Amino acid sequence: MITIPYLTALTTYFSYGLLFAFGQFRDLFRKIFDWWSANNLQGYASICLGLEDFYVRRLYLRIQYCFGRLIASAPDAWFDVVERYSNDNNKTLKRATNITRCLNLGSYNYLGTTVLHTDLEECVAKFVGKSAAVVFGMGYVTNSTILPVLIGKGGLIISDSLNHNSIVKGAQGSGATIRVFSHNTPPHLEEVLREQIAEGQPRTHRPWKKIIVVVEGIYRMEGELCKLPEITAICKKYKAYIYLDEAHSIGAVGKTGRGVCELLGVDPADVDVMMGTFTKSFGSCGGYIAGSKELIQYLKYTCPAHLYANINLTTSCSTDYICHRSYS
Incomplete structure (x- = not known):
């Protein structure tokens, strides 16, 4: 667990508070100005209330x-990035003549998987003790889109009562x-299995x-290990x-961080589908299936999360950590 210095936390909250306060003052003066000026929409309710787009107007536009x-x-x-500038506090951006060559760390690209993703998948598979793996850009999506591909009508899913919403x-x-x-x-799992096998499909x-x-x-939420x-x-x-x-277990438990199977x-051969994320112990983003x-x-x-979505390149920063744990 990383402890954040009090000074860092306090100055961060102070900065947010200062931006919020100045934004509120500017909104107050805007309301006074609008009240003083003529209003051509008498009887109409405001389409957007002040706080609904406050973040966009007072914070996001600046960055x-x-x-x-x-x-x-x-x-x-x-890829080539076009430099832009603004003369009205970032409300509008104008194109400059300069073009800068930059490394792409997160962009949609449906043209294929990079070598980094292939390396990451190989490292994940070796790390968890499986033959192969596929990585995704988001952990929630990994569960919510994989299960409909694995099983359908005529199949039976028996789920732990406290499983995550993505599984549900x-x-x-x-x-x-x-x-x-x-x-x-x-x-109780055995009881449910025995009963459902005996009864068959509805x-x-x-x-x-x-x-x-x-x-x-x-x-x-419980911090409880599965009775695997x-x-x-x-x-x-x-x-x-x-x-x-x-x-929540991969990278966190087991002698070398390989999860509950190791612990x-x-x-691992007895577990057919092994899912995990990079957002917890690995400090990155995305998920995987091994x-x-x-x-x-x-x-x-067949999985839409793989076919129709991009894999953020920042996921590949997990490669060094996983490979280090795999080979050390």
Whole structure:
């Protein structure tokens, strides 16, 4: 845990407070001016209240140039940035004649995966003990878009009652039947599995096309470790797949930071789908799915989060950390 110096925290809050105060004073004078001037919209309510766009008007406009950069080339690893200037406090930006060659650290590019992403995926797979991996630009999206690809109508998802909202939304969007077992209670999981296998699909009572049990490595609000050895044994017994979310456990537990499998002595081969994020222990952004080569190839061809979205290049800063832990 990183401790922020009191002086840094206080000066930061003071700066925000100062900007807010000056913005409020300027809004007050604007209201007085508008009241004094003629109003051609008598009887109409204001489309936008003062505080609704306060951040944009008084804070963001002053730094918008930092985020809205104009480029004059393809959004590749390197691109040409057009310099701009403003004569009205950044309300409008005018194009200058200078063009600067810059490194792209975060831009949409649908033309393919970079070498850095491939290196990161290989490092992730080796780190968690799987054959292959695929990385995504956001951890929440990783869960919410992967589950609908893995399972659909005629399938059964058995989810821990305290699973993260991203898992819940992914399960709901899959079209599969959803059943919940008591939080971190293997006996109840076995009871639900046995009952559902015996009953089969609703109405038709046909066998389930697929059964996936979804758990987390460490439950974020409770700080509680998943009883993975017992759950793994039950899933093996009933031929159910295991989906393990390690957003809060990967990099944090285990002798070398490889998560709950390492900590609890579970063979990664016994976990079919291993999900994790870079936003916690790795101090970066994005998420990943690790599994068999066949699974990862299938996900790359079918998952919308991979096909229709970009992968932020800042995710690759996790590579050094993961590779260091993998090879040391």
